[in-house]
Amino acid sequence: MKLQARWIALAAIAAHAAGCSPLQEPPARAPTPRSVAVDDALVQFSLVAALAAGDYVAGPTLGEVLTQGDFGVGTFSRLAGEMIVLEGAIYQAHVDGTIHRVSLDDTTPFAAVKFFTEDGRIEGLAAPSLDVLDRRLDEQLARRNVPYAIRIDGEFAALTLRSVAAQSPPFKPLVDVVKQQVTWSHQNVRGTLVGLRCPPWVGTLNVAGYHWHFLSDDRQIGGHVLACELSRGTLRYDECSSLVLHLPRSREFDEFDAGLIDKGQIDQIERQRVPAAPR
Amino acid sequence: MKLQARWIALAAIAAHAAGCSPLQEPPARAPTPRSVAVDDALVQFSLVAALAAGDYVAGPTLGEVLTQGDFGVGTFSRLAGEMIVLEGAIYQAHVDGTIHRVSLDDTTPFAAVKFFTEDGRIEGLAAPSLDVLDRRLDEQLARRNVPYAIRIDGEFAALTLRSVAAQSPPFKPLVDVVKQQVTWSHQNVRGTLVGLRCPPWVGTLNVAGYHWHFLSDDRQIGGHVLACELSRGTLRYDECSSLVLHLPRSREFDEFDAGLIDKGQIDQIERQRVPAAPR
Numbered sequence: 271m272k273l274q275a276r277w278i279a280l281a282a283i284a285a286h287a288a289g290c291s292p293l294q295e296p297p298a299r300a301p302t303p304r305s306v307a308v309d310d311a312l313v314q315f316s317l318v319a320a321l322a323a324g325d326y327v328a329g330p331t332l333g334e335v336l337t338q339g340d341f342g343v344g345t346f347s348r349l350a351g352e353m354i355v356l357e358g359a360i361y362q363a364h365v366d367g368t369i370h371r372v373s374l375d376d377t378t379p380f381a382a383v384k385f386f387t388e389d390g391r392i393e394g395l396a397a398p399s400l401d402v403l404d405r406r407l408d409e410q411l412a413r414r415n416v417p418y419a420i421r422i423d424g425e426f427a428a429l430t431l432r433s434v435a436a437q438s439p440p441f442k443p444l445v446d447v448v449k450q451q452v453t454w455s456h457q458n459v460r461g462t463l464v465g466l467r468c469p470p471w472v473g474t475l476n477v478a479g480y481h482w483h484f485l486s487d488d489r490q491i492g493g494h495v496l497a498c499e500l501s502r503g504t505l506r507y508d509e510c511s512s513l514v515l516h517l518p519r520s521r522e523f524d525e526f527d528a529g530l531i532d533k534g535q536i537d538q539i540e541r542q543r544v545p546a547a548p549r
Numbered sequence: 550m551k552l553q554a555r556w557i558a559l560a561a562i563a564a565h566a567a568g569c570s571p572l573q574e575p576p577a578r579a580p581t582p583r584s585v586a587v588d589d590a591l592v593q594f595s596l597v598a599a600l601a602a603g604d605y606v607a608g609p610t611l612g613e614v615l616t617q618g619d620f621g622v623g624t625f626s627r628l629a630g631e632m633i634v635l636e637g638a639i640y641q642a643h644v645d646g647t648i649h650r651v652s653l654d655d656t657t658p659f660a661a662v663k664f665f666t667e668d669g670r671i672e673g674l675a676a677p678s679l680d681v682l683d684r685r686l687d688e689q690l691a692r693r694n695v696p697y698a699i700r701i702d703g704e705f706a707a708l709t710l711r712s713v714a715a716q717s718p719p720f721k722p723l724v725d726v727v728k729q730q731v732t733w734s735h736q737n738v739r740g741t742l743v744g745l746r747c748p749p750w751v752g753t754l755n756v757a758g759y760h761w762h763f764l765s766d767d768r769q770i771g772g773h774v775l776a777c778e779l780s781r782g783t784l785r786y787d788e789c790s791s792l793v794l795h796l797p798r799s800r801e802f803d804e805f806d807a808g809l810i811d812k813g814q815i816d817q818i819e820r821q822r823v824p825a826a827p828r
Contacts, residue, residue, distance in 0.1 A: 302664045306592055306617045308793050309584045319750060320694075338585045385581045413803050415599075416796050471598060471807035473752050514587050515792045517695050524692050528750035 312417040312466070312510040313338040314382040316518050319474035319531040321345070321380040322539060324441040328520035329381075332360050333374035338514070339383025341419055343464060343483045347377045349447060350436035352494045354464050354485045355383050361485055363492040365435040367454045369485070379518075382466055382476060384419040384508060392505040395422065400498050400543055404480045407467065407505075415469045417510040420480075422463040424503020430455045430544055431484060431493030445535050453496060453544070461486035463495065463503075474531050475515065477540040496544045591696040591745070591789040592617040593661040595797050598753035598810040600624070600659040601818060603720040607799035608660075611639050612653035617793070618662025620698055622743060622762045626656045628726060629715035631773045633743050633764045634662050640764055642771040644714040646733045648764070658797075661745055661755060663698040663787060671784040674701065679777050679822055683759045686746065686784075694748045696789040699759075701742040703782020709734045709823055710763060710772030724814050732775060732823070740765035742774065742782075753810050754794065756819045775823045 315330050315338075326349050335344070336358060344353035351370070352363040362370045392410060397403035411418050432451040465482040472478050482495040517523065594609055594617075605628050614623070615637060623632035630649070631642040641649045671689060676682035690697050711730045744761040751757050761774040796802065 302619065302666055304664070304666065305586045305588045306590055306664070306793065307584045308587050308590075308592075308795075311585055311587075311793075313585055313587075317750060340581065385583070385585070387581055387583065415803055415805060415807070469807070471596060471752075471754060473750075475750065511796055511798065513794045513796070514585065514590075515794075516587075517790055517792070519790065524694055526694060528694070528748070 308512050308514055310387070310510060311512040311514045312382060312384050312419065313514040313516070314380070314476055315344070315378060315516045316380045316523065317475045317515065318380065318477055318536055318540070319528050320518070320523055320526045322444045322474070322531045322535060323526040324443050325518070325520070325522040325526055326379050326437055326441050328518045328522055329377045329379045330516065331374060332372055332376050332378060335378060335381050335383055336360070336374070339385050341386035341421065341464065342381060342383030343466060343481060344378050344381025344383070346372075347379060348436045348438070349434050352433045352483055352492070353378065353381060354483045354492050355381070356462060356464055356485055361489065361492055363431070363433050365433045365452050367431060367433065367452075367491060367493060369489055369492050384510060386419055386421065386508050388506045389509045390507055395424070395500065395503050395505050397500045400482065400495065403498070403500060407480070411467065411507055413509060415471065417469060417513060418467040419508040419510065420463070420465040420467060420505060421507075422465070422500065422503045422505045424460070425501040426456075426459045426461065427499040427501045428455065428457050428497070429459055429484060429495065430497035431491070432496050433493045444539050448539050448542075456491055459486050459491060461491065463498070474528065474533055474536050477536055478533065479537075479541055481540050496542055587791050587793055589666070589789055590791040590793045591661060591663050591698065592793040592795070593659070593755055594623075594657060594795045595659045595802065596754045596794065597659065597756060597815055597819070598807050599797070599802055599805045601723045601753070601810045601814060602805040603722050604797070604799070604801040604805055605658050605716055605720050607797040607801055608656045608658045609795065610653060611651055611655050611657060614657060614660050614662055615639070615653070618664050620665035620700065620743065621660060621662030622745060622760060623657050623660025623662070625651075626658060627715040627717070628713050631712045631762055631771065632657065632660060633762045633771050634660070635741060635743055635764055640768065640771055642710070642712050644712045644731050646710060646712065646731075646770060646772060648768055648771050663789060665698055665700065665787050667785045668788045669786055674703070674779065674782050674784050676779045679761065679774065682777070682779060686759070690746065690786055692788060694750065696748060696792060697746040698787040698789065699742070699744040699746060699784060700786075701744070701779065701782045701784045703739070704780040705735075705738045705740065706778040706780045707734065707736050707776070708738055708763060708774065709776035710770070711775050712772045723818050727818050727821075735770055738765050738770060740770065742777070753807065753812055753815050756815055757812065758820055760819050775821055
């Protein structure tokens with residue numbers, strides 16, 4: 271399909287070069303492409319606002335997610351844990367904090383992924399808290415209106431993580447589900463923060479600001495990050511030049527009312543902060 | 550790139566079928582794809598909010614736009630007229646209402662296009678005004694949370710169109726530019742309404758609701774539609790299953806403040822209605 275799109279573009283350019291006017295009837299064309307090629311994209315499946323409204327079941331398979339990125343965050347069908355996508359593998363952090371195997375036939379109601387290509391790095395990064403980390407990155411990752419995928423590999427003196435249990439219908443809104451989140455803390459763990467920073471203009475389509483998940487080097491510990499103390503690490507970032515929104519084909523998605531979800535609720539769900547656990 | 554993405558997906562599925570666990574280290578992988586294939590997408594270049602803030606110059610060439618769609622609406626560098634994209638050709642409606650040739654090397658600060666594939670049609674459609682047309686389509690195009698590309702070919706008893714003149718720096722905000730818009734009216738014209746309907750959740754990223762441009766069958770008349778009386782026409786619609794946002798690489802885009810633009814301003818700019826001209 272991409273080749274067809276290119277063909278049409280080349281044909282148009284050739285017609286132009288030959289002095290033909292676009293005002294004339296266009297020439298006979300190749301079949302209409304069904305897909306387009308999008309460079310350097312943060313790709314999300316569904317909208318955080320739809321997830322927050324309780325649309326926890328429809329969605330693509332994890333195999334489909336991996337065709338659109340190798341790095342990112344998300345959740346699983348019925349909110350069964352936190353998703354970490356790292357180096358092309360998907361990890362599921364259950365509500366007890368353990369990491370489980372996934373089947374690529376499982377589905378997800380929300381995920382945001384990127385084929386991670388490093389645009390730059392910061393060595394020797396340290397931060398006593400998540401808030402300080404966020405503020406430092408606000409200073410150093412300057413393009414506030416494009417999304418960033420952010421990877422930090424390092425040594426963490428303290429981490430507080432959370433996950434949520436799989437839900438059963440009738441589903442509660444996400445803001446109520448996270449009131450039953452389970453949290454746990456670890457000290458002195460080596461691992462990776464898998465993060466996204468979305469621009470203010472995403473509103474409630476995704477999480478405006480920073481959204482961090484974690485996976486330990488030994489793949490034994492992971493979850494959504496509520497607090498962390500980074501002793502020392504290397505940050506790699508990938509500035510995204512496009513955003514792709516895949517929209518579910520489901521009754522739940524068709525019926526959700528974006529007007530009922532505000533940015534404050536999304537922050538409460540995805541940008542909670544807790545004090546670091548005492549060590 | 551698309552083939553590489555597919556290859557990775559197939560490799561992942563094969564690994565899964567062979568009983569391998571995603572918890573193991575991923576196998577040696579093909580180079581990270583730079584692009585992804587996105588099906589059935591409404592593709593927009595920049596954001597209406599950025600355009601409304603006065604970002605009128607940066608952007609892709611018209612040749613690049615045509616690689617992502619053959620149907621849609623937009624504007625040109627420095628707001629030099631209204632853009633109509635129809636059947637793979639781009640038409641420029643100048644401020645005097647005449648249709649001009651474009652060079653595919655020209656650029657656009659905002660365009661939204663789709664490879665139009667008909668998902669359904671309504672024959673024998675008539676509407677005494679644009680507001681009535683919009684309300685009828687609200688009833689008939691039921692999926693309120695996905696974008697629609699909408700094409701209406703027919704006989705128009707009356708049309709009021711507008712365009713704006715090319716701007717010079719320092720640029721005024723768009724809401725002030727449209728105060729100097731030029732409008733004109735026509736009776737009994739055959740042609741095509743080229744329209745988009747975006748869901749409420751787009752906020753100020755695009756135009757939530759209907760956005761109509763027009764091009765006559767003889768390619769002599771066109772512009773942004775402020776009023777129309779449709780005597781009889783055929784509507785074809787294309788439900789979009791994804792939305793792609795290409796983000797400009799420019800200082801203006803990096804610096805625009807999405808918080809300063811509200812939905813009311815976008816409506817004033819793009820969803821103005823005037824009474825139909827008397828006949």
